[in-house]
Amino acid sequence: MELLSNILFVDDDEDILGVYQLAIQDESVNIHTASNGFDACKIVEDCQIDIAFIDLMMPGLNGIETLKRLKDINHDIDIVMLTAYGSIETAIEAMREGAYDYLHKPLEMEKLRTTIKNILQKRHLSFNLDKKIAELSAIHEATRILSSTTDFNDISGVIMATIVRVMHADEGSLMLLDKTKDELYITVSKGINEEIVKTQRIKRGEDVAGWVLEHNEPVLVVGSAANDPRFIDINNHHDVTSCMCVPLRMKDGVIGILRMNRIKTRVSFTMDDLMLTSIFAAEIGGAIERSKTYATLEEKMAELTDLNVQLKKLFLNTVKALSSAIDAKDPYTMGHSSQVQKHAIAIADELGFSLEEKNLIGIVGLLHDIGKIGIKDGILSKPGALEREEWEMIKEHPDIGAKIVKHIDMFTDVAEIILHHHERYDGRGYPHGLKGEQIPFKSRILSVADSFDAMVSKRPYRDSMPRKKAIMEVKAGSGTQFDPVVVDAFLRVLEREDAAIRAIEELG
Template sequence: MRKHQKVVDITNSYSILALDDDPTMTLTLQTYFQRSGYHVDVENDPYKAIERVRNGHYDILLLDFLMTPICGDQVVEQIRSFNQDLFIILLTGHKSMAPPIKTIRDLEIQGYYEKSDRFDQLELLVESCIKSIKQMRTIQNYQKGLTKITEDMPRIYGLRERKEIADKLLQTAKDLMDGQSVYLALRRESLLDQSAVEPDEPYFVRSMGEAPSLEEVIQLSERVLRQEAVQEDGDWVVAPIVNEKEIIGSLGVRIEGAPQYYQRQLLGIFARQASSAIWNGMLQRLLIEKNEELVKANNILRENYTQIISAMRLLVDTKDIYTRGHSDRVAYYAARIAREMGKDQAFCEQLHVAGLFHDIGKIGVPDNILLKDGRLTEEEYAKIKEHPAAGAKILSSLTRFQPIVPIIRAHHERIDGKGYPDGLRGTQIPLEARIIAVADSYDAMTSNRRYRSSLGEEKAVKELIAGKGSQFDGELVDWFLRVLQDKETLKKDLAGLED
């Protein structure tokens, strides 16, 4: 007789249902296999046995072939209609009455046993089934674990805060290993941001369940640092956390009993994924912090840029009381035309700045010419005509204003090529400069000057229309006329400029 205690260690988590219409036989089977450590239930009614399988959980069914009111093959056929995983061993006391091999194969019966006074052969069949079930469970648990890793990692990658990432990793590891406690430890010097760790603490530690002591964490972490692989230490299973170059910490799970091979494999796989998530989170936080610093620096530069614009604009306007506010209005009209055309925000903002600076070159025009009441001489007019090129030269020395230099230089060019300073024509003239030409001329005509009074809106519009195709881009004149139709908005916005 084989020694039953040899198989106890692999049987206590498996259950057997013994079915035979002979109560003595089922009792004998129950007694024998319970001594070997199995959980065994018995049933003498085939129909009740089918329902027990349907509503309960059994790993192995031992059943007699010849029974009443239905035989064993009929029982198996009904069970297979709803359960494909149950391992089945068919018993018979009459070799001549055994089911044909085809029936055994078709019904996926795992074993066949001829009844005798000894159960050694049957026990071997049961042990063989247990090994297969164990392998199947391992595969299923491994697949289940991989599925959990696959499902959880995208959500973890979406997190940014270190504690959030750590807590989600801990929960996944705990669920994955059916653990009692879990910890994550990262070496202080490996962190890109060490603000969350006290200066005298060597590790950043987060835990779930019964937290290990810092000394215990250090001991466990140092072990994986030396071995560079999943390690077992008492109740703990510990995996290394790595970045691209080195081990930076450890992930440990305390479990009940010795870990199975697939659990070690899963923890190793998960730890590698966790390493990527942790490193990715650190890089993302660093990028966010650096981006915030850049935004602050850019805001300061933008504020300085705005102050420079205001100061330089005032330099132009204070030269002549009659042109004060002209640059603001030209910038406003030009940006309104661009928005009416459907241009994007960046285009409109750049055009607005160009409008503010379009006459910056007049800083270099002598006051006796710029402020002259009467008609200018040819020499004086030639000096005035230098201001687009002079303005472009002034702004070209400032990096932030480089994009608007061609606009400033070309804002007095004409569509027919008779403008200045370069005699550009048509689309040779930048679109922004063509827009400013329309806005500049309109505001000049509708403003009071030393040498004349305002022409008024109606006459100014007629002049713009008359200049279509010669002085002005005709399409841009039409766009501006649409802007002028919104009189209420114009009145409100222009009043705001004066404030």
């Protein structure tokens, strides 16, 4: 079930509020209205408002003051200011206080609907990004804990609590197979009555868990579990809204089941949740096997290597997903990240980097503009010249990007490179004005790759630059904007590309 979005309109004109309500006919949206800033504050205190549209000129509490108070109550709310009497100074003040956008009245209803759609898409992307980062961090931490011990029982409680938290489950249990009786018993749990933990036994083929044991396949139950004929209500609360069961596997077959239940929330688990739970199950299965067969350490190391490959694949898939999220922010930069990645890897290869270093700079190429997720769409796609305040906001994206990725262990080096990819060789760049060798070498590579693709790409405020002219611009920036060593390497790469193109044309 999709969660509803809550939108608040604040205006002292009741007729205008009625027009807004009629304009937004969408079952996925709840509309709230307030005729003054004080009532708006009360609504935001009582309800999780996603977007607020606030009239600038209101008696009592004006729009800017209302904006400030709403942000104090809920920092994550997106606020759009509305006015028929605004000035650029007022718009700048609103943006400085945290407004997402500033629109002039009378407001076209199509513009209103488009603004709502864009903000909700941005919030959805941001939510998914935060969720994916949390999931990756949890997998990485679970892998670290599980690989640090030879006795799974020592850390089983911590692992179960982590999985329940990440999956937003209300109950979780790890059931192991008693081979003598061919039935499952609970060895560690979260949220389940202790008496049930002690006495519950599930035979092969019985309940959802027994079915998974029998068929060695994961199961996702969407909607009320009571409607699934395999389900047995072991906790006697009759309101399991969704459940997942995945097998724990060892070389000789299924050794147990990892189960998650949702009770309090009406939102069902998804296939993505099932995949993530399966990764946790694979890690747990490996840890149990290691604790039982510690003497066969070499076999276990091979298995852990396979798991690490899975984890790296997950990270790479996530990097690609994050790159797509970046490009989705601005249709004019669609494909920019992949082009920067291609150029950066080619330069690194020309400079003799190792495979590991080239893989790292490839990840950086895809993620270098991730900080733009924190920049307002209206600024990124503005067709004209940016105001000074808008340009200052744009210049924050390297710092925002570094902060997003720095807490993920595998991305520690990535954060530093992202932070400095807009520094200049002569020290006149941002955010820290580093100069020459002070700038990380990979950041200097990224700077050339990023700048070249930006020059040859169309932007809302200019046409694309011809390739030959862009090459001349890169040459002209050698020693000032760019590291001469990196420029020379890139020019060699481009010359080989041009030679290959000429050869193909001659063959044709």
